[in-house]
Amino acid sequence: MAVVITGFGARSPLGCSYEESLDTLRAGTPCVGDIRNIDTRGYQYTAAGEIRRDGEVVRTPRGVDRKTFFLDQALEELSAKTGFTRRYRPDELMLNIGSGVDYFDIESYFDSGASFPDGILRDGSYHQLAADMRPLAAKWHFDAGCHLFASACTASAQAIGLSWRLLRRGLAGAVVSGGADSMISHPAFLGFSVLGALSASSEPAPVKCRPCDLHSSGTVLGEASVAMMMEDSARVGDGQEILAEMVGYGCSMDAWSVTDPEPSGAAAAEAVRAALDEAGITPEQIDCIHLHGTGTVKCAPAEYNGLHRIFGDRLKDIPAYSMKGQVGHMIGSCTAVEMLGVVYSLQHQAVLPTLNFRTPHPDAPFRMVRDTPLHLPVRYILKMNSAFGGHNTALIFKKWER
Secondary structure: OOEEEEEEEEEEOOEOOHHHHHHHHHHOOOOOEEOOOOOOOOOOOOEEEOOEEOOEEOOOOOOOOHHHHHHHHHHHHHHHHHOHHHHOOHHHEEEEEEOOOOOEEHHHHHHOOOOOOOOOOOOOOEEOOOOOOHHHHHHOOOOOEEEEEOOHHHHHHHHHHHHHHHHHOOOOOEEEEEEEEEOOOHHHHHHHHHHOOEOOOOOOHHHOOOOOEOOOOOEOEEEEEEEEEEEEHHHOOOOOOOOEEEEEEEEEEOOOOOOOOOOOOHHHHHHHHHHHHHHOOOHHHOOEEEOOOOOOOOHHHHHHHHHHHHHHHHHHHOEEEOOHHHHOEOHHHHHHHHHHHHHHHHHHOEEOOOOOOOOEEOOEOOEEOOOOOEEOOOOEEEEEEEEHHHEEEEEEEEOOOO
16 A cells, blocks of 8 residues: 655745645744744844744744644644545544644743743743643544654654554554644743753844854754645545655664764664665665754754765765755654645655755765755655654655656
8 A cells, every 4th residue: 555645734934834834944934933923022032033924933822822823723634625524424533733832831830920031932832732732632523543653853754654553554544744843932932042052142043053064153943733634545636646655664762862973873774764765765766855854953964974874975966955944943743844845846856945954964964055056856855853851753745647
């Protein structure tokens, strides 16, 4: 059987629909700016990729958890596009989502009489526990199950990978997968600031994140809620568009450090080998690589080392791309939003330029595409992501050939 992707519902810095998102990708519009949804007075870091509609940041009222709020909208868009609630019985439908586990109710904390250090402001920044997505699962009738993944930056990759395996084994009729996460909160910014992971660049917000660039100094946080329809190609009706086929998944854990990637990339290479084996293809068949590419100092060399173990000297000739220079890092939903770039490459036979990439990193000499899209035959794409704790994932997608 073939597991295919037949639609998206998207809310991200790229836009508030699948079509708007692809238009923003095609135009290369920078989507990182100064934060609008929380008060950042006194903060050293104020740049983020917030969800936008028609180029304008979408604001939400106090007390609203943005990731679940926008995931509900993404599911509504997906339902309208694919008719999944009409085409499948509730007991055939499963929801698998990558997200973050957090509970930051600052308003209640203040009401309890607790005091805050300077820089944490009382503005009602509120995030629900990610696992409380049962109301959404009930609303959209995902009676076959609802699974949440919270492995940081690989959360939505693991959600997509498990969905693929369940469909291949006939354990679900159809799966809506993807990710929903929002790092637009005081605790998230303070935490990543303490870790030293945020961009120290003095440049304007849109160019602070420089994936795989010699002058990379850190990442920029963001948010996105993206849902995508995964199903057996045999059950796709006439007239229903097939955007891509998923053919391989690999996952590994190196436990090198709580936050740093393992420098040699050995475990990341294991994930790639597993994905290639499941896809039944060789490294020579990969046409381009969509990187994790966070813009942090340690990410690019570790990612390059892992991929060099697989591709050898050919790696310098394989076109590579990272979306994070354009939108920021969505943590639990980063793979989900970056799937829009994967589908773009397959649909348009092109690798998009990586925004803000200018000077190759000597320890990570990827063939990064810049300035204009690179048009070439794209049949197989390797999608990479890595996460805190040593998680590594590799997904392989194929241009749909009926």
